[in-house]
Structure formats: structure tokens, C-alpha cells
Amino acid sequence: MTRSEVQKILDAARQLDPSFALFGAKKHQYRLRPPLAPALIHEIETRHGLELPEDYVYFLTEIGDGGAGPDYGIDSFAWQFRETGQKWLPRFWAALGQPFEPRPMEPEEVEEYSIVTREGYEKEPSRYFIQEVPEEEDWSRGVLTLGTHGCQWDFTLVLTGPHRGRVFDTDNEGGYGLAAESFTAYYEAWLSRISDPQYVKRQVEFWQNLGRERKKGDVQ
Numbered sequence: 001m002t003r004s005e006v007q008k009i010l011d012a013a014r015q016l017d018p019s020f021a022l023f024g025a026k027k028h029q030y031r032l033r034p035p036l037a038p039a040l041i042h043e044i045e046t047r048h049g050l051e052l053p054e055d056y057v058y059f060l061t062e063i064g065d066g067g068a069g070p071d072y073g074i075d076s077f078a079w080q081f082r083e084t085g086q087k088w089l090p091r092f093w094a095a096l097g098q099p100f101e102p103r104p105m106e107p108e109e110v111e112e113y114s115i116v117t118r119e120g121y122e123k124e125p126s127r128y129f130i131q132e133v134p135e136e137e138d139w140s141r142g143v144l145t146l147g148t149h150g151c152q153w154d155f156t157l158v159l160t161g162p163h164r165g166r167v168f169d170t171d172n173e174g175g176y177g178l179a180a181e182s183f184t185a186y187y188e189a190w191l192s193r194i195s196d197p198q199y200v201k202r203q204v205e206f207w208q209n210l211g212r213e214r215k216k217g218d219v220q
Helices: 003-016 038-048 054-063 089-096 107-112 118-123 183-194 197-219
Strands: 128-130 143-150 153-158 167-170 175-180
Touching: 003 054, 003 183, 003 197, 038 054, 038 089, 054 183, 107 118, 143 167, 167 183, 175 183, 183 197
Parallel strands: none
Antiparallel strands: 128 175, 143 153, 153 167, 167 175
8 A cells, every 4th residue: 555546546536526525524635644754753652652553654654644534534643742731631642652451341331332332242242342541531541543433433543452553443431342453454444445436426425415404404
């Protein structure tokens, strides 16, 4: 996967969706941010005691520092480590290097977490976990937020522990659902979907129709 290969797929999708009708597309507009210098990533890793998965580092240095991706896109890695003076940031950064040690979700807990449905859990219960943190500020323990699905659902990359390198969907309650075995697998699955012209056309039609229905409701 090279930047030019990814950009070719994005350009084709943009031609089919020029008004950015697909969910989240108005934010990323099928564009990639410029790649990061390896030295910058190494400096951030050293400063905060982190070791990013190799395929994610490749993406940042060869493809781009985020941009086009699932739903609202991939967040900028560098942006998450900018100095803003906010008091909670040092704790957020420190938590990233702590162990990600979720426990398996139990059947009786499914209704407590919005990341999972009863049907999904019963189909593959081993995909679902719960991470309990001592303080709300430690929510980033061992996981880096890659982007958001909207509302209270994000997708995250595990940086530490036995799940290191995997991508999980998560909710505000601390529930986690395995989405992919690696960042590359997660991103390439999205690229595969938007590489299909029929898929993009169906999605464009769906979201455009939904938008029209919402406008009708507002008028009424």
C-alpha cells in the first residue's frame, strides 16, 4: 500500500460522491494529510514512553498523518500530541503507555454497553471486552483513539498488552469490540469497500435520500 495507490482509490470515490454524501465524508473529503517525518514520531514515542505498532508508523510516515478513513476519518497523530496547556493532557499522554488489560464481557453485561448488541455478542462473544479504569481521566490507558464513528463510538488502536496492534471499536462506557487484527487490516477493509463503485453509489443514494427525508421532517 502506497500513498499514490490509496489516493487513486480516494479520487475515484470522490468522483462518485462529489457532494460528500457518505456518512462523515464532509469532514475528510477523501483527502489525506501530509505524512510525518520519522524523526517526529520517534521524538513523541521517546518523550511519552510509547512504541507504536509498525504498520501504523508506516501509515503515518508513508501514507499520511490521518485524513480519509472510516466514517469521520483518521485523526491526526501529531495533533493529539500538540502542547495546548490543558491540564488533563499530561495524564492522557501518561495513560497511553499503561497496560491495556480488558476482561472478557460477560453475557449479563451486554445491555450495559452500547458497543455491542445481544445478537452480535451471541454470535462471537470472544470479540467483546470491558476495560475498567480507576479514574475517568485514564480512559486512554493503552489505547490511542484513531477516529470516531460519531456520537459515543470511537475506534482505537491498542498500544500495549496482549492485544497490542489490534483495532477496537469502543463506547463511552468502557466496552470494546474487536474490529480488526491490525491497523492495516482495518484501513484496507475500508479501502476495499469504497473501491467498489456499486457500494459507493448505494451509500450515496441512501444518505442523500435520508437527508431529503430529514428536510421534509423539518419543514413539517
